[in-house]
Amino acid sequence: MNAHNRRTFLTRAGTIVAGMSVPGCILGSRVCSAAEETSPEIRVSIQRPDHPLINRTFEIVKDRIQQRCPVKVLKTATDAHIILTVDENLPKEAFRLDQANASVRIAGGSPQALLYGAGKFLRTSLYSGSFRPSPWRGTSAPQGLLRGMYFASHFHNWYHQASKEEISRYMEDLALWGVNAVMVIFPMINLQDWNDPQAEPAMAMVRQYAQTAKELGLQFATGVNNTMFIGAPKEIRATPLPDPTHRRGNSGHPICPNIPEGHAYLMENARQLFKRLSDVTLDIVVFWPYDEGGCACEKCRPWGSNGYLTLSRDLAQLGRTYFPNLKTVLSTWMFDTPPEGEWQGLTNYLKSGGEWIDYILADAHEDFPRYPLENGVPGNRPLINFPEISMWGNSPWGGFGANPLPARFQRLWDQVKQVVEGGFPYSEGIYEDINKAVVAQFYWDKDRSAKATLEEYIAYEFGSGVTEDVLTIIDLLESAASHSYKKEPVDANEVKRAFQLAESVHARLPEWAKQNWRWEILHLRAILDHERFIGGGLETPAAEAAMTRLIEIYHCQMETDDPYHHRVRPPLKRATSRHGEY
Numbered sequence: 001m002n003a004h005n006r007r008t009f010l011t012r013a014g015t016i017v018a019g020m021s022v023p024g025c026i027l028g029s030r031v032c033s034a035a036e037e038t039s040p041e042i043r044v045s046i047q048r049p050d051h052p053l054i055n056r057t058f059e060i061v062k063d064r065i066q067q068r069c070p071v072k073v074l075k076t077a078t079d080a081h082i083i084l085t086v087d088e089n090l091p092k093e094a095f096r097l098d099q100a101n102a103s104v105r106i107a108g109g110s111p112q113a114l115l116y117g118a119g120k121f122l123r124t125s126l127y128s129g130s131f132r133p134s135p136w137r138g139t140s141a142p143q144g145l146l147r148g149m150y151f152a153s154h155f156h157n158w159y160h161q162a163s164k165e166e167i168s169r170y171m172e173d174l175a176l177w178g179v180n181a182v183m184v185i186f187p188m189i190n191l192q193d194w195n196d197p198q199a200e201p202a203m204a205m206v207r208q209y210a211q212t213a214k215e216l217g218l219q220f221a222t223g224v225n226n227t228m229f230i231g232a233p234k235e236i237r238a239t240p241l242p243d244p245t246h247r248r249g250n251s252g253h254p255i256c257p258n259i260p261e262g263h264a265y266l267m268e269n270a271r272q273l274f275k276r277l278s279d280v281t282l283d284i285v286v287f288w289p290y291d292e293g294g295c296a297c298e299k300c301r302p303w304g305s306n307g308y309l310t311l312s313r314d315l316a317q318l319g320r321t322y323f324p325n326l327k328t329v330l331s332t333w334m335f336d337t338p339p340e341g342e343w344q345g346l347t348n349y350l351k352s353g354g355e356w357i358d359y360i361l362a363d364a365h366e367d368f369p370r371y372p373l374e375n376g377v378p379g380n381r382p383l384i385n386f387p388e389i390s391m392w393g394n395s396p397w398g399g400f401g402a403n404p405l406p407a408r409f410q411r412l413w414d415q416v417k418q419v420v421e422g423g424f425p426y427s428e429g430i431y432e433d434i435n436k437a438v439v440a441q442f443y444w445d446k447d448r449s450a451k452a453t454l455e456e457y458i459a460y461e462f463g464s465g466v467t468e469d470v471l472t473i474i475d476l477l478e479s480a481a482s483h484s485y486k487k488e489p490v491d492a493n494e495v496k497r498a499f500q501l502a503e504s505v506h507a508r509l510p511e512w513a514k515q516n517w518r519w520e521i522l523h524l525r526a527i528l529d530h531e532r533f534i535g536g537g538l539e540t541p542a543a544e545a546a547m548t549r550l551i552e553i554y555h556c557q558m559e560t561d562d563p564y565h566h567r568v569r570p571p572l573k574r575a576t577s578r579h580g581e582y
């Protein structure tokens with residue numbers, strides 16, 4: 001596959017509609033005549049077609065239906081099967097599906113909410129050879145305010161490598177699930193300064209994500225902290241953190257904001273970043289205390305309730321000179337690890353100020369931090385989380401295909417759903433697409449079960465009649481991953497059963513679903529689990545073919561200069577890293 005094909009095939013995969021024998025076409029209560037069956041029309045009426053996002057929603061609905069069914073989706077002025085409209089009497093983020101004479105009417109409280117409604121409509125419609133519009137009726141409004149995704153666009157992973165068209169399509173798919181924000185970071189930590197030859201392409205990528213988000217009505221978020229370029233002068237660097245629990249990290253070259261030249265350096269580079277985004281958009285800035293950041297000097301410590309707050313406030317004020325409506329998220333990642341009174345310090349800070357903080361983010365490597373659960377959220381700000389949906393029990397990340405973990409995320413969510421109002425799941429690629437859907441729907445409706453979301457996901461992505469089997473496959477794959485994570489022997493019977501069921505489902509899927517990368521990565525995972533746990537290992541022809549296909553889907557490099565690429569590349573033996581692996 002040449003470079004062009006590699007970069008565009010995801011947008012094309014699944015668009016070939018085979019199996020033109022249409023057993024019948026039911027539209028609402030009408031049944032098409034035999035003459036219409038060769039290419040039945042689905043007529044869509046659009047109110048306010050001049051609105052770019054409403055028109056985009058039509059294009060998305062058209063594309064997703066035509067991908068799954070041999071029908072033609074057309075715009076119409078009269079006699080519509082589907083109506084797309086905005087009803088300003090609805091809450092801004094709510095949608096409603098109802099019947100308007102013979103039509104299904106999808107109404108959003110705003111153009112963005114119309115897109116969420118279109119998602120519900122598409123996922124609850126049926127595509128078994130013919131198109132049967134959704135019977136779902138009702139009104140739905142999200143409970144969570146900020147339903148984000150964090151795309152970690154690095155290491156030549158999918159977010160780093162995919163074409164503009166693929167990224168755009170993928171962000172559409174997430175918006176259909178109710179996601180309303182995406183975060184992408186400008187990777188200063190990998191760059192010398194603004195003149196680094198990689199700075200320009202990295203900024204172009206960030207701007208591309210911001211632009212796509214804007215077109216889809218999604219909020220765009222980025223992060224800044226006190227770690228900036230590699231080339232930062234030595235005399236302004238931070239005092240390293242003690243980090244006795246080895247949880248906070250000392251990545252990069254953090255700067256002390258209490259050294260005046262250090263503060264000036266941080267503000268100037270943040271200004272440059274804001275300036276470079278000012279003609280696109282920035283809706284949210286996220287401040288992050290540790291991993292890449294922190295200073296343990298006399299004046300800054302304890303960082304989380306002292307130097308960090310003062311610096312974040314200054315950066316927020318600066319950001320608002322470029323983006324007057326800029327919202328802020330203050331992360332508390334690794335606060336009080338070890339206990340230093342950071343949570344309590346933040347509570348005290350917000351008792352008499354801190355108006356610049358809009359959201360507080362909390363999460364941890366393992367159990368959710370106890371402080372906000374037991375003491376309430378400092379300043380009563382909305383609390384958001386940062387679930388890790390990518391890496392758990394999974395190395396290389398995505399290296400064996402899909403990593404569905406619905407039971408794990410259900411359990412973690414049940415611990416926090418009474419206090420958490422949204423979040424930014426940490427994503428390294430598209431292989432955790434199932435986890436994304438599950439978490440995005442928790443944010444939409446905190447009591448919606450992972451299983452209910454999966455049922456909708458499976459019917460929409462893989463077609464009808466396979467839901468129970470695919471649920472079982474996912475359950476078995478999660479069981480194997482959990483045993484493997486705990487260094488326990490996996491259950492050979494479970495692995496075998498997942499493999500056999502996946503083969504059986506594959507044989508029954510319609511062509512469009514077989515070609516859907518979402519099915520492919522799940523199917524390949526069942527094959528690779530079989531080979532690595534109970535088969536001949538990762539060098540069998542079946543395992544090598546599966547990993548080669550994953551490498552294509554993720555746009556991995558077979559030979560790479562990136563010393564971190566192996567973290568996101570399937571472990572195919574002939575794939576190499578020229579400069580070693582870190």
Ligand SMILES: [Zn+2]
Pocket residue numbers: 238239255256257258259295296297298299300301307
């Ligand atoms: Zn300091």
